[in-house]
Amino acid sequence: MSLLNVFNITSTALSAQSQRLNVVASNLANADSAVSSNGQPYKARQVVFEALPMNPIAGGMGVKVREIIEDPSAPRMVFNPNHPLADAKGYVTMPNVNAVEEMTNMISASRTYQINVDVMNTAKTMLLKTLALGQ
Amino acid sequence: MIDRLDAHFAAPLRALSARTARSEVLAANIANADTPHYKARDLNFSEALKAASRQGFGMRQTDERHLAGRSTAPLMAALQYRVPVQPSIDGNTVEVDNELAQYSNNAIYMQADLNFMNSKIRGMMTALQTQ
Numbered sequence: 001m002s003l004l005n006v007f008n009i010t011s012t013a014l015s016a017q018s019q020r021l022n023v024v025a026s027n028l029a030n031a032d033s034a035v036s037s038n039g040q041p042y043k044a045r046q047v048v049f050e051a052l053p054m055n056p057i058a059g060g061m062g063v064k065v066r067e068i069i070e071d072p073s074a075p076r077m078v079f080n081p082n083h084p085l086a087d088a089k090g091y092v093t094m095p096n097v098n099a100v101e102e103m104t105n106m107i108s109a110s111r112t113y114q115i116n117v118d119v120m121n122t123a124k125t126m127l128l129k130t131l132a133l134g135q
Numbered sequence: 136m137i138d139r140l141d142a143h144f145a146a147p148l149r150a151l152s153a154r155t156a157r158s159e160v161l162a163a164n165i166a167n168a169d170t171p172h173y174k175a176r177d178l179n180f181s182e183a184l185k186a187a188s189r190q191g192f193g194m195r196q197t198d199e200r201h202l203a204g205r206s207t208a209p210l211m212a213a214l215q216y217r218v219p220v221q222p223s224i225d226g227n228t229v230e231v232d233n234e235l236a237q238y239s240n241n242a243i244y245m246q247a248d249l250n251f252m253n254s255k256i257r258g259m260m261t262a263l264q265t266q
C-alpha cells in the first residue's frame with residue numbers, strides 16, 4: 001500500500017530534521033564554550049543529509065543524516081587579557097559558532113518539520129477515507 | 136458475475152493506484168527538501184494511468200516457484216525529473232511550495248476517486264437490496 005509508505009518516508013524526514021534541530025541547539029548552547037571535552041574550543045557541527053532509497057519499485061526516497069561534520073571555519077578571537085585562557089597577546093580562542101546562521105538553520109528545520117507533519121496528516125485522512133469506503 | 140463486478144470497479148481502482156503511487160513520490164520530494172543533489176521527481180500521470188491499466192497491481196515474487204504476479208514496475212517508466220524554476224546552488228531541485236500544492240491537488244483527486252467508488256458501491260447495494 002503506497003499510502004503507508006508515505007508515513008515511512010515522512011517519518012525519516014521528521015527524524016532527520018529533529019536531529020538537525022538538536023545540532024543547532026548544541027551549537028547555540030556552546031556558542032561561548034572556550035573549552036570543550038577535548039580541551040580545545042568547541043567547534044560548530046553541521047548535519048549532512050542524504051537521500052535513502054526505501055521502495056525501489058515505486059520510487060520512494062526517504063532521507064537520512066549521512067554524517068555530522070565539524071565546521072572547518074576559523075575560530076572567533078576575542079580580546080580579553082583577564083581571561084585565564086588568553087594567549088600572550090591577550091586573545092581568547094572562542095568557538096566558530098555563527099549565531100545568525102544557526103538561527104536561520106533552526107527556522108528552516110522547523111518549517112520543513114511542519115510541512116512533513118502536514119503531509120503525514122493528509123496521508124492519514126486519505127487512508128481513513130479509504131478504510132471508510134462502502135460504509 | 137464476479138468478473139463484471141471487477142470490471143465495474145476497474146477504472147476508479149486504476150486511478151486510485153496511480154494516485155497513491157504519485158503521493159509517495161511527492162512525499163519523497165518534500166522529505167528531501169534539504170538534501171544536497173536530490174532531484175525532484177513526479178509521475179507523468181497519464182502514462183502512470185496507462186501503465187496501471189496495462190499491468191494492474193499484483194504480487195511480488197520472492198521465489199521463482201511462485202505464481203507470476205503482475206508487477207508494478209511499469210510505473211517507474213512514468214517517473215520523470217521535474218524542471219526547476221529556481222534551482223539552488225547545492226544541486227537540489229525541490230521547490231517545497233510547488234510540491235505541497237501538487238500533493239494537496241493529488242489528495243483532492245484521490246478523494247474524488249474514493250467518492251466515485253463509494254457511489255458505485257452504493258448503487259450496487261441498491262440494486263442488490265430487495266424492495
